[in-house]
Amino acid sequence: MTADAEADGRDAEGGADTAAAAAVLAAEAETEAETEAETEAETEAETEAAEAARFHALLAAFEGLPAATAGRGKDAVNEPMIRHWCEAMGDANPAYTGPDAIAPPTMLQAWTMGGLSGHADRSSAYDDLLTLLDGAGFTSVVATDCEQEYHRPLRPGVAITFDAVIETVSPRKTTKLGTGHFVTTRMDVQADGELAGTHRFRILKYAPAVRPVRRSPAQRPPAQRPRPVINRDNQGFWDGVRDHKLLIQRCTSCAALRFPWLPGCNACASPDWDTVEASGAATVFSYVVMHHPPFPAFDPPYAVALVELAEGVRIVSNITGVPYDKVRIGLPVQLEFLRVDDGLELPVFRGSEG
Secondary structure, three states: OOHHHHHHHHHHHHHHHHHHHHHHHHHHHHHHHHHHHHHHHHHHHHHHHHHHHHHHHHHHOOOOOEEEEEEEOOOOOOHHHHHHHHHHHOOOOHHHOOOOOOOOHHHHHHHHOOOOOOOOOEOHHHHHHHHHHHHOOOOEEEEEEEEEEEOOOOOOOOOEEEEEEEEEEOOOEEOOOEEEEEEEEEEEEEEOOEEEEEEEEEEEEEEEOOOOOOOOOOOOOOOOOOOOOOOOOOHHHHHHHHOOOOEEEEEOOOOOEEOOOOOOOOOOOOOOEEEEEOOOEEEEEEEEEEOOOOOOOOOOOEEEEEEEEOOOOEEEEEEEOOOHHHOOOOOEEEEEEEEEEOOEEEEEEEEOOO
16 A cells, blocks of 8 residues: 555544544533423523422411301392292203292202392401412403302291301412413301202312414314214204204103203103104294304304293294394294204204394
């Protein structure tokens, strides 16, 4: 091998070694950068968790404090409110009428409501708790659920008093709505001084989640109407809709008709039933016009009506055939079936402007 060839070989080897060393250094730098990023992320997460724990400790200090003390119902338990409730709910249970009537247990909270003027017995602790949450950015609120326990029946004439306490404030939770805290209050309701029931009410105070950028209508797929939840208790109703029949449950013990479908009779508690087909004739019993919030599958404004069938039961449905601003209480309407998409057909009611 000549001297020039040997030199070229040494240069080639040196260049390869340099390239390899540079590659190793680059890999080490990349690994180091990734490690630093992971460490920063872990530190940030730990800091955020510590701050969330600190803030929750402030919130937890409200647990056990009164939300209302020695509250008084604005009305004694009374027959008119019981009658209105039963009419609105379609509840014909004979226990709620007559000389020995009791109030429906689910009316428990109704006797404690303050109306538009509110109650003067609400404590400052609950307002302070909500103010603290608002100041931390949890400015939105949604009611999530309630639980009730019944200890004794309520009869017309009894006076209602109540005390409420802030029972729990949850650690920070992340939901589809956003991140926030669940606040649960417990109200003990007394009738003539004796415990009648307990009402737990839970809200979520949250910071709304950042909404994704909305695509233009041309980019979005066509929106579908919400799908009904079909189970063993209402399967027969939807089978009837498929066959263009509006079926009403009929108790085979007392012949009471009921809608929506239930596993047992709300008049006599019998579990036995058959069905009758609605004639289709109906009138608008009540209605609302939906303007907001918009829903992609609907085109507001539109009317949603509580329709009373000729058979006496009521169903919530849409009104077709007339503009939303022409819908009126008492408007005669007729059943029809509307196919809204390939997978869904719904009973609706057609009105006439004439």
